[in-house]
Amino acid sequence: MITIDESDPTPPFGQIRRQLADEIRVGNLAPGHKLPSVRQLAGDLRLAAGTVARAYSELEADGLLESNRTGTRVKQIDAFPTQAREAARAYIASLNGLTLEDAIRAVRAEWKTTEEAATR
Amino acid sequence: MLHFALLFPLVVVVAMIALAVARRGPFRALHISSAAAASAEATNRRLRLRNVGAIAATVACATLLTVAGLIGSITTERQEPLDALHLLLLTPILTAVTAVAFFAFLPAFPEESASRTADLTRRTPLTFGPRSVFVAPVAAAALLAFLIVLLGAVADPDGRMLSYSPDVAKMGGGGGTFPGLVYGIPLLVGMVLLAGVLIVALKRIASAPRPTDASLREADSTVRLLGIRVVTKTATSALLVTAGSVCILAGNTAESINRGTSVDGRGNPIPADATMQAIGTLGTIALWLGVALVAAAIAFVVGAIGDATRKPFEIAPVAEVLA
Numbered sequence: 001m002i003t004i005d006e007s008d009p010t011p012p013f014g015q016i017r018r019q020l021a022d023e024i025r026v027g028n029l030a031p032g033h034k035l036p037s038v039r040q041l042a043g044d045l046r047l048a049a050g051t052v053a054r055a056y057s058e059l060e061a062d063g064l065l066e067s068n069r070t071g072t073r074v075k076q077i078d079a080f081p082t083q084a085r086e087a088a089r090a091y092i093a094s095l096n097g098l099t100l101e102d103a104i105r106a107v108r109a110e111w112k113t114t115e116e117a118a119t120r
Numbered sequence: 121m122l123h124f125a126l127l128f129p130l131v132v133v134v135a136m137i138a139l140a141v142a143r144r145g146p147f148r149a150l151h152i153s154s155a156a157a158a159s160a161e162a163t164n165r166r167l168r169l170r171n172v173g174a175i176a177a178t179v180a181c182a183t184l185l186t187v188a189g190l191i192g193s194i195t196t197e198r199q200e201p202l203d204a205l206h207l208l209l210l211t212p213i214l215t216a217v218t219a220v221a222f223f224a225f226l227p228a229f230p231e232e233s234a235s236r237t238a239d240l241t242r243r244t245p246l247t248f249g250p251r252s253v254f255v256a257p258v259a260a261a262a263l264l265a266f267l268i269v270l271l272g273a274v275a276d277p278d279g280r281m282l283s284y285s286p287d288v289a290k291m292g293g294g295g296g297t298f299p300g301l302v303y304g305i306p307l308l309v310g311m312v313l314l315a316g317v318l319i320v321a322l323k324r325i326a327s328a329p330r331p332t333d334a335s336l337r338e339a340d341s342t343v344r345l346l347g348i349r350v351v352t353k354t355a356t357s358a359l360l361v362t363a364g365s366v367c368i369l370a371g372n373t374a375e376s377i378n379r380g381t382s383v384d385g386r387g388n389p390i391p392a393d394a395t396m397q398a399i400g401t402l403g404t405i406a407l408w409l410g411v412a413l414v415a416a417a418i419a420f421v422v423g424a425i426g427d428a429t430r431k432p433f434e435i436a437p438v439a440e441v442l443a
Contacts, residue, residue, distance in 0.1 A: 006234045020240075029240060036242045036327075043228075043329030044238035071242065 004045045012047050016055035024064050024074055026085065031076040035065070038072075144426070148342050149436035153335040157435055159229045160339055164431060166227035167343065171428050174222030181218040185211040205297065206306055209365060212417075213310040216358030217317050220351045223428065224321035226343060229331035236332045243330075245322040248341055249348040256420070257318065257352050260359035261311055263413075267363050268304035271370050275300025282370070284377050286393045296373035299366045307362060318355045322348060342432045349427045357420035360413050367410030374403025 002019050004012050023029045035041075038056065042049040056072055059065040066075045095103055152160045189211060192204030245254070275282055276295070279302035283295025299307075325347040330340050378400025 001237055001239060003235055003237045023240065033240075034242050035240060036238070040243060040327040041238050043327065044332075045236045046329070 002041070002045065004047065012045070013051045013055045013058075016041075016045075016052060017058055020055065020059055021062065021064055024059075024077065025080050027079040029074045031074050033074040034070075035072045035074070144430055146431040146434040147346060147427075148338075148433045150338050150342070150433045151335070151437075152339060152435050153333065156229075156331075156333040156336050159231055159331070159333070160336060160433070160435060163227055163229050163339070163343070164433070167432060170222070170225055170227060174219060175425070175428065177222050178215055178219040182211065182215040185214055206303060209299070209303055209307060209362065210310050212358040212361045212365075213307070213314050216354050217314055219354045219424075220314070220317050220321045223347060223350045223354070224324045226325055226328040226347055228329045229333075229336050229340065231332055233332060238330075243326045245326045245348055247326060248344040249352070253348060253352050256356040257359065260356045260363065261315060264311060264359050264363040264366075265308065267366055268299075268301075268307055271299050271366065272301035272304045274298075274370075278302070279304075282373050282377065284396065284399060286396055294377045294379075296376050297369065298373045299369050303366075307366070310362075311359065314355055314358065318351060321351045325351070339433045346427050346430070346432050350424050353420045353424035353427065357417045357424060360417035360420060364410045364413030364417060367406045367413060369410075371403045371406030371408075371410055374399045374406060376403075378403060 002016055004015055008015060010018070020029075020035075029035075035056075036044075038049050038052045041047075042052040045052070056065060056067070060067060060072075064075055064077060065072050067073075091107075092103070098106070185207060189204050189208035192207055196203055272279070275298045279300035280297065281295050281300070282298035285294075325344050328344070331337065378396050
């Protein structure tokens with residue numbers, strides 16, 4: 001399921017791209033899964049067809065989707081390792097009312113600190 | 121040709137009378153959240169407008185083509201490359217093309233929420249309509265194609281007549297207009313056009329925007345199902361009435377050949393040979409087959425108009441839905 005939130009500062013094509021990439025990487029969309037046509041998805045989300053087409057083409061460039069004459073399908077990729085997903089799940093459970101953006105910022109900051117410590 | 125030309129308008133008129141007599145209630149009673157009720161009612165109103173427009177366009181198309189065919193039958197020579205019979209035979213298919221194109225438009229459920237959702241599954245006509253719905257137009261198309269090829273093979277080399285003479289010296293025998301390939305090929309082209317328009321219409325109905333509100337999903341599916349039923353029944357009825365017309369025309373000519381051979385040029389009776397008798401028998405069979413096909417077409421037209429004009433859903437109280 002894709003959700004477009006008008007209050008989100010990310011432009012609609014970015015919201016589609018991010019949510020689709022997450023669905024594919026966590027394995028909710030299996031390799032070979034046929035995605036809705038650009039027209040169908042754009043109609044459901046009340047967006048211009050070009051917006052959805054841009055998200056699809058950028059995901060293709062990222063190596064997550066492939067298109068041919070019959071439509072757009074999810075490409076065979078290495079999903080997130082189970083270990084990473086379990087750690088993420090534990091991290092989410094430990095968060096007390098933190099937003100997703102704050103949680104990601106915290107991971108990014110700690111990631112940077114750990115990398116800097118490793119290079120010293 | 122007059123009775124033949126009036127066949128299709130007659131079908132439309134009979135279907136409309138049948139519908140007016142037997143107005144039914146809504147197709148489904150659904151529980152829809154109070155927040156989405158206004159959207160559902162607005163969609164019902166838009167569907168009514170679409171139906172009125174589509175039916176008016178269809179009737180206008182059928183009438184115009186029939187009148188043009190009738191005028192053409194009076195003003196044009198029968199042996200011209202394109203005579204009025206071409207137009208009259210194509211009238212049901214061209215009318216169905218108009219109807220299918222109009223009924224392919226589904227009004228979207230109006231929504232004003234700040235967030236919209238979409239499933240990541242491709243919707244196809246099979247998502248909404250059972251397979252049996254799609255069998256009828258395919259079977260009707262196969263039957264019409266078979267009849268066109270068969271009658272094309274049986275017709276005279278000119279492709280528009282059938283004649284038979286058991287004994288040329290006695291000047292017996294006869295002939296008449298016959299749906300050979302001169303009439304069959306335009307019908308095949310029309311059939312391909314109708315198939316193309318039907319496929320596009322079905323894809324359009326399936327992929328039309330769906331509402332975000334979960335309580336509107338069943339109403340949305342009902343609207344799509346009725347749309348699919350209308351376009352498939354319309355296409356089926358057009359193909360069946362065309363097949364029926366072709367059979368009646370062929371049967372009528374074959375029977376008249378058999379009748380025409382009962383006397384020779386001087387008015388003396390001549391015995392019918394085995395071929396003449398076979399032509400007569402096959403003519404009778406073709407006539408009855410044609411009548412049966414037209415009757416089946418009427419049933420499909422009535423069904424299509426019934427589905428097209430029926431209110432797709434009404435908002436039912438919660439208790440009624442649970443019961």
